Amino acid sequence: MASIITVSGLTKSYASGHVALKHVDLEIEEGEIFALLGPNGAGKTTMISIICGNVNLSGGTVTVAGHDIVHDYRGSRSAIGLVPQELFTDAFERVIDTVTFSRGLFGKPRNDAFIEKVLRDLSLWDKRHSKILELSGGMKRRVMIAKALSHEPRVLFLDEPTAGVDVELRRDMWQLVRELRETGVTIILTTHYIEEAEEMADRVGVINKGELILVEEKTALMKKLGKKTLTIVLADPLDTVPAELAGWDVTLKADGQEIEYIFDTQAERTGVSSLLRTLGDLGIAYKDLNTQQSSLEDIFVSLVHREKAA
Amino acid sequence: MSGLNLHAIKSIYFFELNRFRRTLLTGLMVPVITTSLYFVVFGGAIGSRMTQIDGIPYAAFIVPGMIMLAMFTESIFNASFGIYMPKFTGTIYELLSAPVSAVETVIAYVGAAATKSLIVGFIIFATAHLFVDVQVAHPLAMVAFMVLIAISFCLFGFILGIWAQSFEQLQVIPLLVIMPMTFLGGAFYSIHMLAEPWRTITLFNPIVYLISGFRWTFFGRGDVGIEFSLLFIAGMLTICLGIIGWMFRTGYRLKK
Numbered sequence: 001m002a003s004i005i006t007v008s009g010l011t012k013s014y015a016s017g018h019v020a021l022k023h024v025d026l027e028i029e030e031g032e033i034f035a036l037l038g039p040n041g042a043g044k045t046t047m048i049s050i051i052c053g054n055v056n057l058s059g060g061t062v063t064v065a066g067h068d069i070v071h072d073y074r075g076s077r078s079a080i081g082l083v084p085q086e087l088f089t090d091a092f093e094r095v096i097d098t099v100t101f102s103r104g105l106f107g108k109p110r111n112d113a114f115i116e117k118v119l120r121d122l123s124l125w126d127k128r129h130s131k132i133l134e135l136s137g138g139m140k141r142r143v144m145i146a147k148a149l150s151h152e153p154r155v156l157f158l159d160e161p162t163a164g165v166d167v168e169l170r171r172d173m174w175q176l177v178r179e180l181r182e183t184g185v186t187i188i189l190t191t192h193y194i195e196e197a198e199e200m201a202d203r204v205g206v207i208n209k210g211e212l213i214l215v216e217e218k219t220a221l222m223k224k225l226g227k228k229t230l231t232i233v234l235a236d237p238l239d240t241v242p243a244e245l246a247g248w249d250v251t252l253k254a255d256g257q258e259i260e261y262i263f264d265t266q267a268e269r270t271g272v273s274s275l276l277r278t279l280g281d282l283g284i285a286y287k288d289l290n291t292q293q294s295s296l297e298d299i300f301v302s303l304v305h306r307e308k309a310a
Numbered sequence: 311m312s313g314l315n316l317h318a319i320k321s322i323y324f325f326e327l328n329r330f331r332r333t334l335l336t337g338l339m340v341p342v343i344t345t346s347l348y349f350v351v352f353g354g355a356i357g358s359r360m361t362q363i364d365g366i367p368y369a370a371f372i373v374p375g376m377i378m379l380a381m382f383t384e385s386i387f388n389a390s391f392g393i394y395m396p397k398f399t400g401t402i403y404e405l406l407s408a409p410v411s412a413v414e415t416v417i418a419y420v421g422a423a424a425t426k427s428l429i430v431g432f433i434i435f436a437t438a439h440l441f442v443d444v445q446v447a448h449p450l451a452m453v454a455f456m457v458l459i460a461i462s463f464c465l466f467g468f469i470l471g472i473w474a475q476s477f478e479q480l481q482v483i484p485l486l487v488i489m490p491m492t493f494l495g496g497a498f499y500s501i502h503m504l505a506e507p508w509r510t511i512t513l514f515n516p517i518v519y520l521i522s523g524f525r526w527t528f529f530g531r532g533d534v535g536i537e538f539s540l541l542f543i544a545g546m547l548t549i550c551l552g553i554i555g556w557m558f559r560t561g562y563r564l565k566k
Contacts, residue, residue, distance in 0.1 A: 056566070075409075088400035104321030105317075107317050108317060147404065
């Protein structure tokens, strides 16, 4: 699939000396849902803000739909809809007016039928004549999404779409994002909820301290997720793995005190019972068994910690 | 998209005018009442003792000064508020992420603020006619002068709105600088009435040139030559446009 956003060597440093982004390279494919994951202050919002035009870049280049964000900002910004993290609204404006305003601001001629469709899709049509200040937080978030979609963007940025949102609204939001993707819009969302990335994303990028430390297909990550580790605590330590266990993916850990076996929970045969049987046949006694599933959270935490240690 | 983003200019312009419309009644009542009060106080009380200045009845003499005073403050308040509010509420994110150039942004915001300021100027002009017979020697020049003043002071207000980081900063310049300079700049008297050295000192007040120029469009004469007034407006326009250009290029207090 073709790239719709290309980020090359993107750097952002502030006058204070703080470096918010360090030489980030990233390709976003058209039509995908990409989740940018990272702890608070990692650089997620900075990256989005640069691509959208709210923050000046210090180095590197970004193109959106083939348009450079600095030299051809009209082209790039026309292709983007942005929903920031905070609920920034004109409190005294009516819903339909603020959404119509956004369409004009992005250089599109008035199209009442399209605005009606956007408002209906977001369940805002009944509230179209309400002032924004009369709406609940969840509805305000929808108004901001409607504004971002009003000019028919090819890319939608959702910065922390479910931060501070209750569980039910979060599920609604996920459903909404999936429906948006059906319309062909590329969606980039930032989140610090692993669950959110697992639920929605096609690909996941992990950013920490301004560095993009991992970009991977979610299905590939899910395969890792699908793996379990069986730890067998032995009664007596072993020096080497017995040749009879060559058929299993086992390694010796903790100075030979433990055997670790990684297996695929999705597979027809996990090999656990046969392994235990073979151990019994070999007379290798064990005193404890423990299984552990690796999650995206584990991967995330270990990546972030590895960064911290480095 | 080529050329100007006209849809964006139109959207911002009418968004801003709508904002004014929400406070239409007070927006229109204030200039009418203020003008009437000026006539009662200055025209009635002082004018009865000081019948003429340079051969012009005092009540008529103060009309251009009143219009200028109102237009200076209206222009600065409207334009500064227009750009400061999105900064304050955070909705500026949308403007910054839109395919809108600095020129389009300025045309739209300054255009809307100047429109309101001109409306106020004409309301005062009309109200003045209820109290005094004012003849305008150069009507076209009067309208052109009002348009130029509205644009210059709205540009100045726009700069103030980008610069300001609090409501207090937003008000400090119009209330503590422009208003006193206007009163001391001959809005309600001719600087020829001042004794030296005050007369010479007053000539360093740039507002003198604006009020004098506007008074020229009414009565065919002012405290200083009309050419100085026009030069001053041209200078002010150039400096304001230069500063705004720099602000947008660097993203000063707009972008991080």
